Amino acid sequence: MRELAELRRLDPDATKFSLDQLWSVLEHQAEVDPRYKVTFSTIHARGDCADLFSRPESEEFRVVREQHDGFSLYDLTRVISRSDIEGGSRTVSGTFGLYKDEAEDIWTAFTSEGPDFLKSGLIRFVESFRPAVASIHLTSGQLRHLFEHLEDATGCRILVTKAVLYSHREEGAIDFKERSYQELFNFAESEDDYVDKIEYELKKDGETVFHAFTSRDGISYYYGGQIRYLRDTFLPALAAATSRNSELFEHRERDLAKDLLKPLDIVYDRDVFTSAEDNLRLIRALANVDRSGLAVLHKNPYLHVSFLDFYDGATFDIFATGSNRISIIPGYRSSVHALSRITEQIFKDFQEGSIEEESQPEYSLTDFLSQ
Amino acid sequence: MAPESREDCTSRLLREFWDYDQTVDVVSCCQAFLNYRQSGYLTYFDRYPEVPPAGLTPDFTALLGDYGLVGEVKRTFPEDDDAFRKEIDQLKSYDVPLTFKSDKGGTRSTPKTQDIVLILFSPSNSLEIAYRIGDFQDRGEITFAKNLVLLEAIYDMSGPISHYVFRKIPGGSRPFRDTSLPQEARLEPFLGEKRKSINVYPGHFKSYKVREVFCNDQPPPLYTAIYLWTKVFYSLLTPEEVEVWRRGNPQKSVPVKVVPRDLSARINSELIPGGNVRAVWMHAALEFLEGCGLVTMSSKSEFEVQYRNLAGTSQESGSEEGDRAVSGRVKEYATVLARLFCESKASEPTKPMMPPPPGTRQMKLTEVKTDREGTS
Numbered sequence: 001m002r003e004l005a006e007l008r009r010l011d012p013d014a015t016k017f018s019l020d021q022l023w024s025v026l027e028h029q030a031e032v033d034p035r036y037k038v039t040f041s042t043i044h045a046r047g048d049c050a051d052l053f054s055r056p057e058s059e060e061f062r063v064v065r066e067q068h069d070g071f072s073l074y075d076l077t078r079v080i081s082r083s084d085i086e087g088g089s090r091t092v093s094g095t096f097g098l099y100k101d102e103a104e105d106i107w108t109a110f111t112s113e114g115p116d117f118l119k120s121g122l123i124r125f126v127e128s129f130r131p132a133v134a135s136i137h138l139t140s141g142q143l144r145h146l147f148e149h150l151e152d153a154t155g156c157r158i159l160v161t162k163a164v165l166y167s168h169r170e171e172g173a174i175d176f177k178e179r180s181y182q183e184l185f186n187f188a189e190s191e192d193d194y195v196d197k198i199e200y201e202l203k204k205d206g207e208t209v210f211h212a213f214t215s216r217d218g219i220s221y222y223y224g225g226q227i228r229y230l231r232d233t234f235l236p237a238l239a240a241a242t243s244r245n246s247e248l249f250e251h252r253e254r255d256l257a258k259d260l261l262k263p264l265d266i267v268y269d270r271d272v273f274t275s276a277e278d279n280l281r282l283i284r285a286l287a288n289v290d291r292s293g294l295a296v297l298h299k300n301p302y303l304h305v306s307f308l309d310f311y312d313g314a315t316f317d318i319f320a321t322g323s324n325r326i327s328i329i330p331g332y333r334s335s336v337h338a339l340s341r342i343t344e345q346i347f348k349d350f351q352e353g354s355i356e357e358e359s360q361p362e363y364s365l366t367d368f369l370s371q
Numbered sequence: 372m373a374p375e376s377r378e379d380c381t382s383r384l385l386r387e388f389w390d391y392d393q394t395v396d397v398v399s400c401c402q403a404f405l406n407y408r409q410s411g412y413l414t415y416f417d418r419y420p421e422v423p424p425a426g427l428t429p430d431f432t433a434l435l436g437d438y439g440l441v442g443e444v445k446r447t448f449p450e451d452d453d454a455f456r457k458e459i460d461q462l463k464s465y466d467v468p469l470t471f472k473s474d475k476g477g478t479r480s481t482p483k484t485q486d487i488v489l490i491l492f493s494p495s496n497s498l499e500i501a502y503r504i505g506d507f508q509d510r511g512e513i514t515f516a517k518n519l520v521l522l523e524a525i526y527d528m529s530g531p532i533s534h535y536v537f538r539k540i541p542g543g544s545r546p547f548r549d550t551s552l553p554q555e556a557r558l559e560p561f562l563g564e565k566r567k568s569i570n571v572y573p574g575h576f577k578s579y580k581v582r583e584v585f586c587n588d589q590p591p592p593l594y595t596a597i598y599l600w601t602k603v604f605y606s607l608l609t610p611e612e613v614e615v616w617r618r619g620n621p622q623k624s625v626p627v628k629v630v631p632r633d634l635s636a637r638i639n640s641e642l643i644p645g646g647n648v649r650a651v652w653m654h655a656a657l658e659f660l661e662g663c664g665l666v667t668m669s670s671k672s673e674f675e676v677q678y679r680n681l682a683g684t685s686q687e688s689g690s691e692e693g694d695r696a697v698s699g700r701v702k703e704y705a706t707v708l709a710r711l712f713c714e715s716k717a718s719e720p721t722k723p724m725m726p727p728p729p730g731t732r733q734m735k736l737t738e739v740k741t742d743r744e745g746t747s
Contacts, residue, residue: 058618130617259644261578287701291621293682295597295704297392301533302573304392304580306601306704310621310680313605313613317581321573322532329581331602332642368404368569 001095003029003112004066004073019070019099023231029112030227039118040110040230042101042218042238043126044134044246044336049107050098058128071099078121092121101236103243105250105336106136108235131312131337136218136242137344139352140195143216144185146237147200151181153233156202156209160184165193168351169281194352202229217344218242245343246336248355253334263329263358266343271323272351279303282320285349289341307342314338327358380713381706387591388705390446397444397492397524398430398586399579400535400571405433407575412436412556417472419587419647423479427464430490430587434471437551439482441465441517444490444524444586448500455503459513462487466515475645484548485517490537492524497540505543518545522562527570535576538568584643585652592659593712595652597705599660603638604629604678621680630673631657663711681707 006025007017029036045052050072054065064075074096081089094117098109111122126133138146151158163176165188174193176184181200188195195216202210202225210225218238222230252262272278279300286294291310298304303320315331316338328342343355375383398418405413414434421428431442443462449455465487470479489504491497501521507513521544527536539562547559554560561567584598604627605613612625631653639646657674660666669675682702 128618256641256644259582261581263578283701283703287682287703291616291680293601293680293702293704295601297597297705298389298396301528304573304577306597308601308605310605310616312617313608315602315605317577319573319577321577327574327577329577332606368408368571368575 001073001097001112003097004095016068018068022068022071022097023227026231027227030222030224034224036112036222038110038112038222038227039122040108040220040222040235041122041126042106042108042136042220042235042242044105044136044242044340045107045129045132046105046250046336047132049100049133052129052132053098053125056125056128061125061128063125071097073097076117076121076125078124080120092117094121096122101239101243103236103239105246106239106243108239131309131314131335134246134335134337134340136246137340137347138216138218138238138241139347139354140185140188140216141352141354142241143195143198143214144181146214146234146241147181147185147198149237150202150229150234154202154204154229156204159201159203160198161201161211162199163195164197165191165195166348167191167193168349194348199223201225214238245340245355248357249336249339252330252339254330254332256332261329263327264339265356265358266326266328266346266353267356268324268351268353272353273303273320273323276300279320282326282346282350285346286318286342288349289345292341309335309338309341311335311337316342318342326353377710377713377717380716381709384591384593384709384712385705388593388597388709391586391588391590391594393492393526394430394444394446394588395580395584395586396576397490397535398442399576399583400524400537401431401433401442401490402579402583403576404537404569404571405435406579408569409435409556412552415471415473415475418583419585419645420472421647422469422471425464427469428587429465432469432471434473434480434482435549435552435556437483438549439469439471439485440547441469441485441487442490443487444492445500447493447496448503456507456513459504459507462489462519463513463515466517484551486520486545486548487515487517488520488522488547490522490524491540494525497523497525501540501543503543508543515545518548520544520547532572534570534572536568536570537562539563539566541566582643583646585646585648587647589649589652589655592655593705593708595656596660596663596708599634599653599656600678600681600704600708602642603634604676606642608678616680622682624677624679627676627678628669628673629653629657629676632672659712660708662715663708664715665711 003022003025006029007021026038053074054063056063060079062077066073076096077091077093079089079091094111094113096109096111098107100107109122109126111118147158158181160176160179160181163184165174165176176187184198185195197213197215199213201208208225210229211223212230213221213223220230220235220238248264252264254261282303283296283305286305286307293308293310295306297306305318307316307318312333312335314333314335317329317331319327321327326346328339402416402418405416412435414436417432420432422432429441430444433440433442448458468481469485470481473480491500493500504521521540522537523540525536527534546563549557549559562569607627607629608625615623615625632650634653635648635650638648657666660676661668666674666676681704
């Protein structure tokens with residue numbers, strides 16, 4: 001990793017470096033090399049993710065960890081063995097860094113290696129720790145808030161240079177080019193689409209001061225300009241936004257001792273269940289969660305699905321009992337990973353909503369009795 | 372008689388599955404209503420009663436201080452008078468002073484006043500059934516010492532949020548003798564004298580349904596099999612077996628050995644605390660899964676489950692179950708298991724479809740059979 005070599009060149013006697021020193025080197029590299037690119041992946045992990053990553057569970061990965069002050073660097077090697085590869089196998093290797101965000105249980109992995117290492121090395125390595133490590137997911141609304149925050153905090157104008165949107169109902173991507181980010185999100189709302197990826201520039205006095213990319217699954221690319229906009233503004237806000245969902249998703253398993261259910265609701269500000277077809281769309285969305293199984297106990301007019309995540313055995317009863325609400329009731333096993341997967345698939349293939357803790361119902365006699 | 376086609380078999384199994392689920396809903400509604408409405412007066416709602424000394428198994432009992440309700444849910448009654456009379460005789464078995472559970476620990480007490488509430492969940496036949504019951508009583512062919520209260524349950528889809536509606540059926544029905552309760556907690560003035568109804572929404576009863584899963588009737592084997600597959604078998608895996616799926620293909624089978632009696636004991640203690648899930652239900656479900664080719668009987672009392680994610684199981688597209696079917700593109704477990712079972716049986720035409728397991732209560736199996744005939 002060229003950043004480590006640069007750190008050592010600047011201070012040959014040091015054995016450890018701080019996260020601030022690392023960011024200084026990243027800033028320097030960004031200034032001197034117009035082709036310099038860095039990828040950041042924001043993830044959720046309970047406990048010490050840095051330690052977890054130093055002990056790969058799969059034999060196809062080898063890592064050597066170098067621990068610094070506030071971050072770790074890992075030399076990662078992956079041997080991919082597959083019959084369709086010439087010679088039966090190939091090796092991918094590179095270096096990535098990892099630091100803990102201020103937001104609870106949120107970590108950021110980053111690398112300036114090329115796309116092959118990113119996709120076949122780092123991302124696959126992170127995925128090999130599922131469900132202990134979970135991808136984070138942002139809704140279109142959360143992405144919009146991130147951009148509003150970025151605009152407010154930097155005083156820059158944000159221009160979307162390219163975006164990918166998907167319809168909740170139909171297959172196929174919609175490309176969107178060269179407009180303000182508010183136009184993009186307004187367009188997505190009006191067309192009932194969700195925003196998947198955005199490439200954007202920060203403009204100040206007509207000049208591009210920053211060029212980057214972000215996706216709803218927490219991947220951010222630095223393409224050019226002042227990387228401090230990522231460090232100081234965008235990545236911390238991204239971590240804080242995802243932390244809220246993660247907090248909601250933690251410790252939701254049913255409490256046997258207290259016989260306590262801890263449901264979550266997905267709430268919509270408009271009616272999304274207006275016909276039997278809407279129930280079917282939700283069933284199809286849930287069926288699209290990979291490595292999962294489901295049984296439909298009651299299909300219409302109210303919906304009740306029993307859902308099992310085969311990654312970790314998390315189970316859920318999922319209900320659609322009103323026109324604007326989905327209730328997810330975790331069983332004796334639940335996980336951030338499973339809830340994150342379920343809600344994201346619902347947001348993509350059914351409809352985006354907001355996740356809320358279900359308040360304890362307070363029914364009175366009049367709720368039950370006819371007038 | 373022509374053998375049942377694969378499609379008819381699948382439809383029948385799914386209809387039984389959904390019918391049972393609706394009965395679970397109705398019992399959950401009663402539990403939700405009595406818990407909310409009578410929270411200050413309900414001593415205990417027993418969802419899985421087994422009343423000594425005869426071991427009677429009504430669908431629920433509810434003790435409200437000195438007043439007790441014995442509840443039975445019926446989707447239909449037979450047309451034939453003799454068979455109809457037998458169903459009434461079952462209700463008659465509750466017409467003696469019974470001991471009600473008064474707490475989770477199993478303490479029992481006998482209420483001073485006890486009534487029997489029959490909930491008819493049969494949209495097209497409730498009034499006729501009520502009339503016939505009343506007729507039997509008027510002719511003196513059957514008399515009840517306790518009051519037999521007839522309620523009708525219907526599923527109301529007319530409003531913005533669908534819900535179950537319970538109301539007293541005039542004619543044939545006797546009043547709730549709940550005068551020991553304070554006026555505001557009494558059912559008779561509201562349901563009887565004012566002819567009002569009780570509305571229970573899925574939002575009210577869903578937590579009871581999730582907790583309890585079953586009702587006191589023997590479930591169709593498909594219903595139990597779905598519960599075992601989605602909620603129980605995974606919890607029996609060792610950490611090493613879980614790793615097989617986490618790193619590899621969840622369609623790869625992992626053998627899990629199970630004993631019906633151990634399964635029901637585990638469910639009643641850990642998954643449905645206070646439940647009364649019977650070993651014979653487990654046995655029937657495992658035999659059903661054996662018919663699906665997913666389980667083998669390794670000894671007289673032990674089965675080996677080839678546990679895996681069924682979402683990859685081949686399933687034809689189409690919707691021969693009509694408008695209640697889930698799209699063929701969705702690998703939904705109830706449909707997958709029903710089809711696996713019926714495909715397997717279609718290739719073995721000489722074998723009986725489903726012999727009841729030893730010890731199965733024949734009366735309850737008959738109810739299931741009657742249900743599907745009555746609601747098709």
